[in-house]
Amino acid sequence: xxxxxxxxxxxxxxxxxxxxxxxxxxxxxSAIGGGHGRHYxxxxxxxxxxxxxxxxxxxxxxxxxxxDLFAGMMVVDRFALFLDMIFIIAGILTALVADAYLEExxxxxxxxxxxxxxxxxxxxxxxxxxxxVMFVIGLETMSLAIYALxxxxxxxxxxxxxxxxxxxxxxxxxxxLLYGIALLYGVTGTTNLAKLAGVINGKAGEPLVLVGMFMxxxxxxxxxxxxxxxxxxxxxxxxxxxxxxxxMAAAVKAAGFGAxxxxxxxxxxxxxxxxxxxxxxxxxxxxxxxxMTIGNISALRQNNVKRMLAYSSIAHxxxxxxxxxxxxxxxSQMGAVLFYVVAYAVTTLGAFAVVxxxxxxxxxxxxxxxxxxxxxxxxxxxxxxMLFLFSLGGLPPTAGxxxxxxxxxxxxxxxxxxxxxxxxxxxxxxxxxxYYYLRPIVAMYFREGASAPKPLTSFSVYWVLGITSALVLxxxxxxxxxxxxxxxxxxxx
Amino acid sequence: xxxxxxVLVLAAVLFLLGLVGVVLRRNVIxxxxxxxxxxNGVNMTLIGFARARGEMFGQAFSFMIIALAAAEAAVGxxxxxxIFRTRRTVNVDEISLMxx
Numbered sequence: 001x002x003x004x005x006x007x008x009x010x011x012x013x014x015x016x017x018x019x020x021x022x023x024x025x026x027x028x029x030s031a032i033g034g035g036h037g038r039h040y041x042x043x044x045x046x047x048x049x050x051x052x053x054x055x056x057x058x059x060x061x062x063x064x065x066x067x068d069l070f071a072g073m074m075v076v077d078r079f080a081l082f083l084d085m086i087f088i089i090a091g092i093l094t095a096l097v098a099d100a101y102l103e104e105x106x107x108x109x110x111x112x113x114x115x116x117x118x119x120x121x122x123x124x125x126x127x128x129x130x131x132x133v134m135f136v137i138g139l140e141t142m143s144l145a146i147y148a149l150x151x152x153x154x155x156x157x158x159x160x161x162x163x164x165x166x167x168x169x170x171x172x173x174x175x176x177l178l179y180g181i182a183l184l185y186g187v188t189g190t191t192n193l194a195k196l197a198g199v200i201n202g203k204a205g206e207p208l209v210l211v212g213m214f215m216x217x218x219x220x221x222x223x224x225x226x227x228x229x230x231x232x233x234x235x236x237x238x239x240x241x242x243x244x245x246x247x248m249a250a251a252v253k254a255a256g257f258g259a260x261x262x263x264x265x266x267x268x269x270x271x272x273x274x275x276x277x278x279x280x281x282x283x284x285x286x287x288x289x290x291x292m293t294i295g296n297i298s299a300l301r302q303n304n305v306k307r308m309l310a311y312s313s314i315a316h317x318x319x320x321x322x323x324x325x326x327x328x329x330x331x332s333q334m335g336a337v338l339f340y341v342v343a344y345a346v347t348t349l350g351a352f353a354v355v356x357x358x359x360x361x362x363x364x365x366x367x368x369x370x371x372x373x374x375x376x377x378x379x380x381x382x383x384x385x386m387l388f389l390f391s392l393g394g395l396p397p398t399a400g401x402x403x404x405x406x407x408x409x410x411x412x413x414x415x416x417x418x419x420x421x422x423x424x425x426x427x428x429x430x431x432x433x434x435y436y437y438l439r440p441i442v443a444m445y446f447r448e449g450a451s452a453p454k455p456l457t458s459f460s461v462y463w464v465l466g467i468t469s470a471l472v473l474x475x476x477x478x479x480x481x482x483x484x485x486x487x488x489x490x491x492x493x
Numbered sequence: 494x495x496x497x498x499x500v501l502v503l504a505a506v507l508f509l510l511g512l513v514g515v516v517l518r519r520n521v522i523x524x525x526x527x528x529x530x531x532x533n534g535v536n537m538t539l540i541g542f543a544r545a546r547g548e549m550f551g552q553a554f555s556f557m558i559i560a561l562a563a564a565e566a567a568v569g570x571x572x573x574x575x576i577f578r579t580r581r582t583v584n585v586d587e588i589s590l591m592x593x
Contacts, residue, residue: 133554140561144568151572160575161588167569168524172515174565175531178558179508182535185551186501186542 009069012076015054015084016124022047023117030110041099041460044113045092048120052088055081065492067130072192075130075492082338082489083127083258090251090345091120093464097353098243100458104361105153105241112152116247119145123255127262132181132191135259139177139223143170146252150240162239169232173222180215183208193266201269216263217283224256226321227290230314234298237310238366242359245306246352249313250345257320257341265328266491273328284325285422292318292429299436306355306366308436309348312392315433316344319407319426325419326410335487336410342482343391343403343475350468351388354381357461360454371440373449381455382444384469389437391472394430399475404430406483500541508534521583525569532562 010017026043058081065077095113102109122141129135147170151163185191187208188199203209221229237245264280265273273281295315302308323337358374359365375382391400408423475482507530514527536555543551576588 133557136561137557140564144564147568147572151575155579157576157579160572160579163572164521164569164576164588167572168515168521168528171525171528171565171569172512172531174561175508175511175528175535178532178535179538182538182542182551182554185539185554186545189546189548191550191554 005070009074012058012066012069012074015051015058016121016128018054019047019051019117019121019124022051023114023121026117027110027114030108030114039099040109040113041095041102044095044117047117048088048091048095052085052092055084055088059085067194067492069130072194073131073134074125074128075193076128077491078489078493079262079334079338079491080124080127080258082486083254083341084124086254086342086345087120087123087251090247090254090349091116093349093353093468094243094247094251096460096464097246097349097356098241099460100456101241101243101356101461103458104359104456106361107152107154107241112149115145115149115152119149119247120251123251123258126255127258129259129262130193132184132193132196135263136174136178136181139259140174142252142255143174143223146244146248149244149247150236152244153241156239158239159241162236166232166236169222173219173229176215177219180212180219183212183215187212193262197267197269200267201272204268204272220256220260220263221287224253224260224317224320225314226287226317227294227314230291230295233314234307234310237313238304238307242306242352242356242364245310246349246356249309249348249352253313253317253320254341254345257317257324257337260324261327261334261337262491265324265331268328273325281325281328281418284321284328285418288318288321288325288422289425290318291315291321292426296429296433296436299433302436303368304366305368305371305440306352306364308440309351309355312433312436313348315429316348316392318429319404320344322411322422322426323407325422326407326414329414331491333410333413334490335483336406338486338489339475339479339483340403340407342486343399343472346468346471346475347388347391347398347400350384350465350472351392353461353464353468354385354388357381357455357465358453360456365453368439368443370453371443371449372447374444374453376449377452378455381465384465385444386441387469387472389441391476393434393437395434397473397476399472399479401476402479402483403475406479497541497545500544501538504534504537504541506534507531507537510534519585521573521585521588524585525566525573529562529566532558 026040030040067075119142122138125138126135129138147163147167150166151160153159187203187206188196190196225233268280292315295311295318299308299311323340326333327337391398394400394404411419411423511527511530515524518524536558539551539555
């Protein structure tokens with residue numbers, strides 16, 4: 001393998017490098033200026049906006065995919081750029097919520113925002129990966145920053161415990177991922193995704209390839225919380241500081257699915273996906289059904305809203321797997337899947353922003369009883385939360401409705417009985433899920449609270465609630481523009 | 494020269510020993526060492542394959558993994574210190590506030 005470094009390649013890497021450098025600057029600023037109450041979040045947001053401008057610029061100027069950057073390590077196509085934008089917007093919204101939340105709960109701020117920026121740079125590397133080595137480095141950059149973020153709540157036992165559980169299982173998952181990659185390298189002699197795609201269909205039956213693929217699949221299933229690799233999710237989501245939980249549910253999941261689409265849907269040809277041939281699709285079919293059903297059933301009996309939303313995010317990973325199957329069969333259907341990712345990310349960020357908003361110092365207020373009577377004292381926030389819950393459940397006129405509609409429509413376009421059953425199971429699951437999405441609404445509107453909540457008063461949280469609820473409504477009533485963008489975001493496009 | 498198969502089997506045994514250690518041992522420090530053992534199993538697999546193919550790529554990749562393992566240990570030990578400060582224990586079974 002010959003390797004020559006082309007300086008022009010760094011232009012494409014600029015948004016990622018910029019974020020990394022900016023994260024160090026945020027750390028430096030907090031080392032000089034003190035750790036608490038200095039609104040480093042605004043500094044982080046400035047960095048994210050500048051990086052986002054870079055991504056937007058390369059989206060606008062994008063003519064053809066660049067696949068050979070850094071000797072094939074990095075790919076720039078619209079698929080990756082679209083996901084970059086999702087990460088950056090999720091990062092900005094998270095930083096806005098965190099700005100108020102961290103002050104209330106007495107965090108030291110500099111490290112938090114630096115880690116947030118580093119995890120986003122890892123996500124960007126991950127979806128831009130043209131090679132499994134680059135993919136692993138991006139994944140680990142993201143994961144290590146997220147482990148630290150989960151455990152970052154000072155003096156809180158739950159936070160440290162959640163971070164540790166997530167770290168330990170994540171480390172084992174990474175070991176499996178690396179072993180799987182090592183086996184693929186052993187059989188095919190390459191870790192470049194484009195080269196792998198050319199040879200792997202011919203070797204799909206070899207035992208080492210099968211074992212390797214299953215290991216990679218298991219590790220990715222861990223990262224995006226598929227059943228049966230989901231055991232860490234409720235604990236990590238519950239113990240983490242709420243803005244981090246929202247960020248994990250939205251951005252980490254989007255990054256995981258982006259990478260899964262690139263690895264699995266990109267690696268195998270459509271023939272390897274069809275029912276009855278080598279049968280990759282059957283595995284995803286089973287995983288999808290298990291994930292959405294067990295996620296929803298577990299969510300039914302949760303009285304803790306944060307934990308309930310954690311199980312809900314597992315269920316949504318199940319719906320998104322339908323999208324992985326769809327893209328595996330027909331890559332041109334990417335738009336429906338990415339639209340689902342956008343709608344889900346915006347809605348989840350909004351819902352977790354409400355959960356972060358309602359708690360005050362040392363009191364998280366995440367059980368249903370804590371939410372009694374919120375509508376009487378704070379009607380606007382209650383309305384926004386209702387909107388988010390409707391969107392998660394898939395009711396019109398919200399983003400979640402069109403997301404499910406387009407996804408199911410794409411799945412049904414294949415005219416196969418298996419896809420029809422999958423969609424029917426998904427619809428049955430959506431109906432069941434409405435039960436637990438309605439419970440917080442009932443608590444907020446129809447129950448009397450013992451005491452009025454003392455939520456965060458900072459304007460930055462209200463900004464986030466305003467932006468996300470507006471987006472949920474816009475995506476729910478006029479989805480065409482976003483859908484058109486998402487449809488352009490093809491792998492290798 | 495040692496046949497590649499031997500190297501791969503030894504690597505697989507290392508990986509499995511690490512996995513067994515993660516599952517069975519209760520001391521968190523030992524569990525983290527077991528994860529390192531798994532990663533070293535991966536390294537040995539890569540090096541074995543690279544030798545069989547007569548190229549350097551596997552070795553280069555294993556250096557990346559060594560760096561990743563170091564970063565992972567740094568973050569893991571930092572979180573462990575945070576836990577130890579409030580609980581004075583490194584036993585996996587005692588680190589379980591959340592159970593529903």
